[in-house]
Amino acid sequence: MTDYSALPLPRILISAEELLGRHNHGEQFALIDVREITQWQAGTLPGALHLNVYDYFIPDSTQAGVNSLFNAFRSAWQELAISDSVTPVFFEQQVGMRSPRGAWFALCGGICQPLVLDGGLDAWQRAGGDLIPGTGNSAVISADNPDYRTDASMNIALAATRAEVLAAQATGAEIVDARRPSEFTGEFAHECCQRAGRIPGAKLLFWEDVVHNGGFPDAGEIRHRAEKAGLRPDRRNIIYCHRGARAATVFIALQLAGYRQLAIYVGSWHEWAGHPELPLLTDFN
Numbered sequence: 001m002t003d004y005s006a007l008p009l010p011r012i013l014i015s016a017e018e019l020l021g022r023h024n025h026g027e028q029f030a031l032i033d034v035r036e037i038t039q040w041q042a043g044t045l046p047g048a049l050h051l052n053v054y055d056y057f058i059p060d061s062t063q064a065g066v067n068s069l070f071n072a073f074r075s076a077w078q079e080l081a082i083s084d085s086v087t088p089v090f091f092e093q094q095v096g097m098r099s100p101r102g103a104w105f106a107l108c109g110g111i112c113q114p115l116v117l118d119g120g121l122d123a124w125q126r127a128g129g130d131l132i133p134g135t136g137n138s139a140v141i142s143a144d145n146p147d148y149r150t151d152a153s154m155n156i157a158l159a160a161t162r163a164e165v166l167a168a169q170a171t172g173a174e175i176v177d178a179r180r181p182s183e184f185t186g187e188f189a190h191e192c193c194q195r196a197g198r199i200p201g202a203k204l205l206f207w208e209d210v211v212h213n214g215g216f217p218d219a220g221e222i223r224h225r226a227e228k229a230g231l232r233p234d235r236r237n238i239i240y241c242h243r244g245a246r247a248a249t250v251f252i253a254l255q256l257a258g259y260r261q262l263a264i265y266v267g268s269w270h271e272w273a274g275h276p277e278l279p280l281l282t283d284f285n
Helices: 016-024 037-042 063-080 098-108 120-126 162-166 181-185 219-228 246-256 268-273
Strands: 013-015 029-033 049-052 087-091 115-118 138-140 174-177 237-240 262-265
Touching: 013 016, 016 029, 016 115, 016 120, 037 049, 049 063, 063 098, 063 138, 087 098, 087 120, 098 115, 098 246, 115 120, 162 237, 162 262, 162 268, 174 246, 219 246, 237 246, 237 268, 246 262
Parallel strands: 013 115, 029 049, 029 087, 049 138, 087 115, 174 237, 237 262
Antiparallel strands: none
C-alpha cells in the first residue's frame, strides 16, 4: 500500500517559517490578505495587498456564468497590479475558506503556482513575523467588474457547471459535499435556500475535517479521510457546499492528498435548491 504521507505535497502550501525566511532574504512575494478590509487595515503582513474573494457568487452556473466568474477575478486581479513573475501567497487569520478560495481563483485564472499560507496570519506571528497596518492596493471580485474575454490561460476545467453535475453519474464523476453533516442529511438549510437536502449521489467530506489547528493536516491524513468518504483519485471529483467557499478548502486539501481531477460546482447548494426541477435526497424521505 502506498504511504501517501511520504509523498511530496503539490506546491500549494507555504509554511510561515519558510515564508518569513525567504522574505527576510529579500525574495519578493505578492502577499494577499483575503480577510475583511478593516482587518487588513488594522494589521497585516508587511506589504500585503487586499483582495475580497468571498462575497461574489454567480447566480447561474452555466458556462457563460462560469466565464463571468473568471472574468470578475481577472478584472480584480488587474487592479492589484501584481507582476506575473511574483508568486502570490493568500492568507487569512488561519486557514479557513477564504485563502483556499483565493488560491482556487488564481488557479482558474491561469496564475502560476499560487500558494496558501498554512496556518495564516497566526502562524506568521508565532514564527516571529511583524504586522503593520494594511495600505496600498485593494480589490473586490464582483459583478461590477468589467468583463474580459476568456482565453487559453484560464483553467475552466476547475469549475463545474450545473449541467456537468447533472451528468455526473453518466460520466463517472464523483460529487463531493463539503457542508456540515446536518446540511447533508437535510436536517438544516440556510434561510436563503429554498430546499434542504443534498445532490443525489453526493458523498460527504466535511470541510472542517480537512483542517486542523488552523492549517492543513498531512497528506496521508487527508487521503485517509477522502478514501473513507468513498472518494477515488482516478475519478473527477466535483465539490460543492452552500455557495462555493467551503468547497475550495476541500479542493486544496484533496489536491494536497494527490487528487488531480478536481472542480468546484460554483453555484453549489444555494443554486441547486432554487431549482425545483432538480432532484435531491434527504435522510428523512
